[in-house]
Structure formats: C-alpha cells, structure tokens
Amino acid sequence: MKTELKAEPLYLKIKNHILGRIDSGEWMTTMRVPSENQLVKEFSVSRMTTNRALRELTDEGYLVRVAGVGTFVAELKAQSNPLEIHNIADEIRSRHHVYSAEVLKCEAIKVNDKIAAYMNIDTDVTLVHSLIIHKEQGIPIQLEDRLVNEDVVSGYGDQDFTKKTPYEYLIKQAPLQKVEHVVKAIMPTGSTKSLLDMSDQEACLLIERRTWTKGRVASTAKLYHPGSRYELSGLFKPE
Amino acid sequence: MKTELKAEPLYLKIKNHILGRIDSGEWMTTMRVPSENQLVKEFSVSRMTTNRALRELTDEGYLVRVAGVGTFVAELKAQSNPLEIHNIADEIRSRHHVYSAEVLKCEAIKVNDKIAAYMNIDTDVTLVHSLIIHKEQGIPIQLEDRLVNEDVVSGYGDQDFTKKTPYEYLIKQAPLQKVEHVVKAIMPTGSTKSLLDMSDQEACLLIERRTWTKGRVASTAKLYHPGSRYELSGLFKPE
DNA sequence: AAGTGGTCTAGACCACATC
DNA sequence: ATGTGGTCTAGACCACTTG
Missing domain, CATH: 3.40.1410.10 (Chorismate lyase-like)
Incomplete structure (x- = not known):
C-alpha cells in the first residue's frame, strides 16, 4: 500500500506523519502539535518545508494555527458533510x-x-x-x-x-x-x-x-x- | 470593498489578479496562463511566491498544471456541486x-x-x-x-x-x-x-x-x- | 526575551515536454 | 537546448503572544 519507490516529497512525509497521529487518535482534538521549528529538527528539513506541510493541513481543515501561540488539532467539522449533485x-x-x-x-x-x-x-x-x-x-x-x-x-x-x-x-x-x-x-x-x-x-x-x-x-x-x-x-x- | 490598509500578501495579490482575469472571462477555460517565471518578472517577486499562488489556485480547482508544459485555466468542474447536511x-x-x-x-x-x-x-x-x-x-x-x-x-x-x-x-x-x-x-x-x-x-x-x-x-x-x-x-x- | 506563525528571497536540483 | 512545473534550502523580517 505504501511502497513508493519514486521518493515521497518531504512535505508529504510530514503531512502523512501528522495525519497518522490524528487518525489513530494519538493526537486528540485541540491538542498542540509540534511547532515548525521542532519539525525542522525532527525531520532535518528547512522551515519552508514544515511550513508548507502545516499550512496545507490547516487549509484542509485538520489543524488550526494561531500566530504567536501554536498549532493545534482542529475541532471536528462534522456538522456539515458534502453531498454531490451530478449532471x-x-x-x-x-x-x-x-x-x-x-x-x-x-x-x-x-x-x-x-x-x-x-x-x-x-x-x-x-x-x-x-x-x-x-x-x-x-x-x-x-x-x-x-x-x-x-x-x-x-x-x-x-x-x-x-x-x-x-x-x-x-x-x-x-x-x-x-x-x-x-x-x-x-x-x-x-x-x-x-x-x-x-x-x-x-x-x-x-x-x-x-x-x-x-x-x-x-x-x-x-x-x-x-x-x-x-x-x-x-x-x-x-x- | 477592497481597501486593505494592512498590506495584502504578495501571493494573494497574484492569486486575485489571476482570479479576476478568469471571473471576467478574459482568460477562458483551457487557455494558458503566464508561467511562474513570467509572473516573477511581472510582479518583481521570487519564484517561491508565484509558485505558491499558482499551486493554491490549482488546489482550489481553478487551474491545471502540467510539468514541462504549462499552467492552464481549468475546465469547469460543474458536474458536482456540494450539498451540505447539517446536524x-x-x-x-x-x-x-x-x-x-x-x-x-x-x-x-x-x-x-x-x-x-x-x-x-x-x-x-x-x-x-x-x-x-x-x-x-x-x-x-x-x-x-x-x-x-x-x-x-x-x-x-x-x-x-x-x-x-x-x-x-x-x-x-x-x-x-x-x-x-x-x-x-x-x-x-x-x-x-x-x-x-x-x-x-x-x-x-x-x-x-x-x-x-x-x-x-x-x-x-x-x-x-x-x-x-x-x-x-x-x-x-x-x- | 523567547517562541510562534506568516511571509518572502535568491538561489538550487530534478524530471519532464517541446523544439 | 530551453522552458516548464515540483521541490527544497538557509537564511531573513515581521507581528504577535507568552512569560
């Protein structure tokens, strides 16, 4: 299932690492996730890379970020679920x-x-x-x-x-x-x-x-x- | 409506510039949009900035990018529209x-x-x-x-x-x-x-x-x- | 003062398409 | 050979929050 030979981009590695923690329930809702600089050390990447990973997860609704404070697992947005209407x-x-x-x-x-x-x-x-x-x-x-x-x-x-x-x-x-x-x-x-x-x-x-x-x-x-x-x-x- | 005194980020300026062209119909579907390097010259920014603008518009469904070829206005994704079901x-x-x-x-x-x-x-x-x-x-x-x-x-x-x-x-x-x-x-x-x-x-x-x-x-x-x-x-x- | 996220630069290497 | 997008780095400045 996860045997990429093509080399997964670093920002995706980080995203999947975080998503895994959230899906497994290890990081519950409202919990703090590592800061950009902590992830920089942990994954040996530049901050632009950790920033992209965290920013995209925020855009996708998994995380909430507050400047000057930190990044947190988002509340479940379960009140609305999409239903598609096709041609x-x-x-x-x-x-x-x-x-x-x-x-x-x-x-x-x-x-x-x-x-x-x-x-x-x-x-x-x-x-x-x-x-x-x-x-x-x-x-x-x-x-x-x-x-x-x-x-x-x-x-x-x-x-x-x-x-x-x-x-x-x-x-x-x-x-x-x-x-x-x-x-x-x-x-x-x-x-x-x-x-x-x-x-x-x-x-x-x-x-x-x-x-x-x-x-x-x-x-x-x-x-x-x-x-x-x-x-x-x-x-x-x-x- | 659009009087930001707070200074709009550069990548957002570029996104809005492109969205305006698409909304007005000036850039029709399947048309080519300027490349990252062209936008770098036009807006006097670094490529990371134009890349972010184009990448986000792609994630949002407005553009389609093909590596080695170019960036194009996306086909209208009208076949599916979301309907939300609330609590x-x-x-x-x-x-x-x-x-x-x-x-x-x-x-x-x-x-x-x-x-x-x-x-x-x-x-x-x-x-x-x-x-x-x-x-x-x-x-x-x-x-x-x-x-x-x-x-x-x-x-x-x-x-x-x-x-x-x-x-x-x-x-x-x-x-x-x-x-x-x-x-x-x-x-x-x-x-x-x-x-x-x-x-x-x-x-x-x-x-x-x-x-x-x-x-x-x-x-x-x-x-x-x-x-x-x-x-x-x-x-x-x-x- | 120290840490956080938000943004930006000026380079870089790569795989891929086109000519 | 050139241009394209895809990714990444190692810095940087800023506004903000917390101790």
Whole structure:
C-alpha cells in the first residue's frame, strides 16, 4: 500500500506523519502539535518545508494555527458533510448504462411576476422554456423543467438536447459563478407522474437548481425524479 | 470593498489578479496562463511566491498544471456541486427557533442478518437502538431511527438525548473517519406518518447515514422528514 | 526575551515536454 | 537546448503572544 519507490516529497512525509497521529487518535482534538521549528529538527528539513506541510493541513481543515501561540488539532467539522449533485447524463454513463433524452418542449415564453422575481428579471424579458425527459436504459429517471435567460446564455433555444444536456451546454457557455440547490420530497402532479411512468403512491424527489453568471440568474430548473428509481448519495472522507 | 490598509500578501495579490482575469472571462477555460517565471518578472517577486499562488489556485480547482508544459485555466468542474447536511439541532438553532427532542426508545437489541451485513458486524453483537423525534418550535421535523455499535462508541445508551443529539455525542466520542449519505423520497409508513404529524398524500424526505470510525461502522441512521416542512439546500460559490 | 506563525528571497536540483 | 512545473534550502523580517 505504501511502497513508493519514486521518493515521497518531504512535505508529504510530514503531512502523512501528522495525519497518522490524528487518525489513530494519538493526537486528540485541540491538542498542540509540534511547532515548525521542532519539525525542522525532527525531520532535518528547512522551515519552508514544515511550513508548507502545516499550512496545507490547516487549509484542509485538520489543524488550526494561531500566530504567536501554536498549532493545534482542529475541532471536528462534522456538522456539515458534502453531498454531490451530478449532471444526469454523466451519472448514468458512469454506471455504464445507456443514456437517452426526449425533448417535449423548447420554446420562447413570456414570464409572470413570480418567475420574474425568482429569476430577478423584468417581466418583459423573454425566456426559453425547455421540458426534457432523461432516461436510463430507456426508463424515465428525470424530468427537467428549465427556464433560461438568453440575454445571459445565447443560443440556448437552438440546441439539440438529445445530444448534449442543457446543463452541459450552460456550463460551456457561461462561467457559472454560483449554484443554488434545494432538495425536496413531494407528491407528483398527474402530468409529472405519467411522464415519469410513476406508480400510484410513489413519492417524487425534486431538485430545484438556480445558476448565476456574472451576477445574473442564467437559468432555473426543476428536476423531478421517481422516488423508487433515483436517490442522491455521497461518501465523505477526509483526505 | 477592497481597501486593505494592512498590506495584502504578495501571493494573494497574484492569486486575485489571476482570479479576476478568469471571473471576467478574459482568460477562458483551457487557455494558458503566464508561467511562474513570467509572473516573477511581472510582479518583481521570487519564484517561491508565484509558485505558491499558482499551486493554491490549482488546489482550489481553478487551474491545471502540467510539468514541462504549462499552467492552464481549468475546465469547469460543474458536474458536482456540494450539498451540505447539517446536524438537525444546529440547523434549527441557526434559524433562531426553539429545538426540542422526544426520546421514544433507547435500548439494547439483537440484530438480524440484514442489519449485521449493513453494519459489517457479527450477528451476536448487541447494538443500541434509539428512536427520537426532533422538533422545531414544537413541531416534528425529523424522526431519527438509529443503531449504534457500543464496541466502537461506548456509553451511547446512557445519554440524555433531550440535551444533546446522538450525532453530537457520536462525533465527540469517535474520530469520525468516513460518512455515507443517501437521500431518498418515499411514502411514509403508518407509524412514521403519525409520529411526524404528516398529512395524507405527503411525501417523506429520507436521509440514510452511515458513519465509520477506525475502519468500523460506528452507527447507522434513518432520518425521516415531512416533505412539506423540510428541505435540503445548498449554495455553491467558488472562492 | 523567547517562541510562534506568516511571509518572502535568491538561489538550487530534478524530471519532464517541446523544439 | 530551453522552458516548464515540483521541490527544497538557509537564511531573513515581521507581528504577535507568552512569560
């Protein structure tokens, strides 16, 4: 497992040495760790090297440093753990399954006040509305109901979304400054239920996503998933 | 907004200079950025300083470096965005609402084969089973159904969970090596529905969580939420 | 006064890509 | 041969905290 013939960099040796002490529980939370100068002596390296090791471990959340005082094992940051939300086509392909899409709608629309406020635009702005079913092995797994501001993302309405998902097109076009996600469990409406081939008494996992580019809302999407066929999962490991 | 009197470190000046070019779209994805030596001349600093700036931007996902070739603006990593799952009590308190808990069960149990496999233990191991309702302003918002291996986390069965949540106790006791989350939308069973005061035709947001300590499964939990009163949200901003 | 972290320099050697 | 990134050294100055 750890037979590097290639010679491990010195700063990494030091990082792993410290991580080992923390993982084993030998150095508990809030305990002091050796100073840069102590590590300089112990490992016979320069201070820049020990500084890099300790600085990177601090950036990664393992240590806390206080100038003039010392370096300490960080409190456990267990209150928040990341869950990743992937692009649906990539996710399906990563399971080595066949991805396909059915475009139900892709047209310009006028917006009402509620949507205008949600997207932070005037009511006279024209948006493109797309409605797409994403399928895994031919089975519906996501209904994507999306609004796009073409003032921010040009050419959206002219794409062939059976070839490339809207999300893939958007991130190529727009720098993508900020993304907001909300995950909910709901009961599907009649049309959502039939479009996704859902059974009676089946819940729906809904992801609402809003993306910003250059300070403006580029797009909003509602992603509906059959509860029996879709779930979000995430594995969080420090390092 | 940007009136530092304290003198910004040189490596940060360089980082911000590059980030500005990327954010503005001036330096598009896959474009080459100046080499370390070019930045050394431009900013009149040593190479260690430009190296740190470029290395940190690389660690943060903005740049890609290839030894012997150059440094480039990274492809947008938009395929995965983090969604954070918080400890329920902290979450409620952060909304300045009153948190309370009702402990329905907290007792030792024998496990069946399915659970033993899921927790990677022998069937003769005794677990502690706790069932707790977490409330916001007195209204049920989470039903926590948890199994804990006391060989890994000692003293679990003796805690008062109206004062401190199981999750808070667990992370204090165990180093918390790895966390797995699965988020689902389901229809609640009759008892879940009544314990959470849910209406008919209301979906249930379920989070299944498994935590590891020192290579062993310390605890598994099913967290049930009323779909009308709970949602997960996350805002992702680079930087 | 002594120790700590935070930053920075002006060199250096290496492996690797490109021309 | 030249340029690139990856690493490392042996100093240095500073602001800060502690005794």
